[in-house]
Amino acid sequence: MTPTPVRYACALVLGAVSLGAQSPAINLWPGVSPGDAGSIGEEHDTTTSKDNLIAGRPVIRTGDVSVPTITVYRPSADKDTGAAVVVCPGGGFHILAMDLEGTEVCQWLNSLGVTGVLLKYRVPARQGRPDYEAPLQDAQRAVGIVRSHAKEWSIDPNRIGVLGFSAGGNLCATLVANSAARAYPRVDGADDSSCSPDFQILIYPGGILAKGEGLKLVAHAAVTAAAPPTFLVMAEDDPVGPGNVLAYAIALKEAKVPFELHLYPTGGHGYGLRRTKDFVTTWPERAVDWMKSLGLLERK
């Protein structure tokens, strides 16, 4: 990893974000998002009083996203390591758990000296397209924008990772498998820089285990030697199925990609970073140790 030469030269994100602050949302696409027909309704929080609480607190469930964005959360200057993580909330490609698996994660990353880039990708799944397809375009575009602005945002272009929960974990794995080429026509210079993450963190990922016998991955999340170092967490009693992380770990081993996997007996699904009685919710401590062991949290 090479140090960013001008770490303190410019603390502005698109002229607006100083360290320790949050940028306004940045639209990923200049016009209509690729493949969209403009038929999705107004974006809104779909949570109702009947929805379950997580660790005793409510969750924002953003629905009908047709204007995908990134929002950049900067750590305080004295903590800044130069590392950045693009955060992909889950929600089954139907909605986005924007606080539980989004803003709360960015705040945690900031506490570690890492820039959090919250990706609001398109949901629900577009009719006639695989559920991950529009989100993949958004994720490729997002990582390209972050990397192409690395100097300007004082981010180390060699330490840009992704972190995803549930469907967001599926999206990270799909991005990793499909980062050799963009899945949309070039828009601008941001699409010329690599959209391949330097590391990935998959928290209770869903939808990457192929249906049928054995522990095999779906084709759109296939692993090659080009996959980055990977961190995986899941509970055995997760209804989405621990086979997702076991299959991914087996594929990483075959591809000789270094990884870390923590599978706990209980905890279910969708706990985000909120601590419950289940030890699986100590995963952020494991993730910090892992990031440290990769040198991701060193100030450069």
Added chain:
Amino acid sequence: MSSTHFVLTCAMVLTAVCASAQPVPTRLWPGDAPGEKAGAPKKPETIAPADYLKAGRPLSILSNVSDPTLAVYKPAPEKDTGTTVVVFPGGGYYILAIDLEGTEACAWLNSIGATAVLVKYRVPRREGLAPYAAPLQDAQRAVGIVRSHAAEWGLDPKRIGVMGFSAGGNLCAVLSSKAAGRTYPKVDGSDDVSCRPDFQLLIYPAYLVPDNDLHTLAPEVAVNAATPPSFMVMAVDDPIHVENVLTYAGALKEAKVPFELHVYPKGGHGYGLRPDGTPVTSWPARAEDWLRSRGLLGGK
């Protein structure tokens, strides 16, 4: 020796245990161990320092065990939870790493309020037998002796687990798979109680999968619904293949047996419980959380 004499010996041993930090080992078999040639001259047991260090410290190699024993290490009375762990050191079924993966594990178990029982099982491999065959007899006998003496030794007979390193981890898994019947003719009443462990900890276990088919369990460690709750830890760069735990975890998942699995990128093999700054060597903290989450460290 009659069984009365045997029980008496055990009682005397325990008295000695309470009075001293170094327990007096108890012989597992009243005469020759099963399958050993009666009266034949035996190579003397030897103990010698290894020609390498672990975490900067020497370790001892025990060779030529033909008279297997168990030794009971009791925690301080104010800490005693009633939980017992029978410990099987590793060494490829050739030797036993008797301090690194034996006495040091017992000291740690005592520190968290568990009784530790260190088993010195037969090595090296017996000609013409499966590598685990004689050790399995010793393991079945050891767990039976411990359970049958639970009341006398102040142990909870429903909380007797096993813990093994490398080949010792293999031995635990073989024992869990073959706990339905003894593999030797009955000696005494100890062989009438169950030798099925109530839980197992497999630390970088060996030989769970054949070298030429890393995704299929060896038949002698087959998993079913009666397999006890399991804890596993291993490093991806372990030269004896991380698939040992990945494949075992997949089988536990299929059999709906609760398990916990921690896989770390680095650490190699044979680190025992010695912390060396590598994240994998923090595994005892994970194991303690797991034991606690199962109610095994919560008092009698």
